[in-house]
Amino acid sequence: MSWIIEVAYRNPEEDPSNHLLKESIEKLGIKGVREIRQINTYYIEGELTRRKVEEFTQLLIDPATQICSISSHALLTLRLLKDVEDGWLVEVKPKIETDLVSLNTLAILESLGFHEAERVKTSTKYIIVGKLSWKQVEEICRKFLVNETFEDFKIIRI
Numbered sequence: 001m002s003w004i005i006e007v008a009y010r011n012p013e014e015d016p017s018n019h020l021l022k023e024s025i026e027k028l029g030i031k032g033v034r035e036i037r038q039i040n041t042y043y044i045e046g047e048l049t050r051r052k053v054e055e056f057t058q059l060l061i062d063p064a065t066q067i068c069s070i071s072s073h074a075l076l077t078l079r080l081l082k083d084v085e086d087g088w089l090v091e092v093k094p095k096i097e098t099d100l101v102s103l104n105t106l107a108i109l110e111s112l113g114f115h116e117a118e119r120v121k122t123s124t125k126y127i128i129v130g131k132l133s134w135k136q137v138e139e140i141c142r143k144f145l146v147n148e149t150f151e152d153f154k155i156i157r158i
Helices: 016-027 050-057 075-081 100-111 134-145
Strands: 002-009 033-046 066-071 087-094 117-130 151-157
Touching: 002 050, 002 075, 016 033, 016 134, 033 075, 050 066, 066 075, 075 087, 075 117, 087 100, 087 134, 100 117, 117 134, 134 151
Parallel strands: none
Antiparallel strands: 002 033, 002 066, 033 117, 087 117, 087 151
16 A cells, blocks of 8 residues: 655744745745745555554654645645645655665664555655746756755646
């Protein structure tokens, strides 16, 4: 069975990296970014029960400031995109041979007794809200969100 765990801050203003990112984008000369949300995503394959996945998820989140979803679909991403106008979804994925977060996550699962986990992949999704062109979003990605030596990315207009 495959599970998708998504983790994001309840309020994007509570995510300290969002402030720095918005400032950096403005310094680049790109105006109009109203909001940025980051969603850390874990794709776990194996014969794990929902209860086991929920136990592991408790290690990934701060329940006071973050929300999460556990499903076989990207439900949190869909929920956060529901009311977005003038937005973009960017997904950044490590290239297979360089996904150290996935390897570390799998090792942690093993060390904690979650032996049913067979494979882990990760990605980071960004919801960027604002009247921006494709070219501006691509520039934001290449300058701030992606290290193209180690990562691939895709941009979707919302």
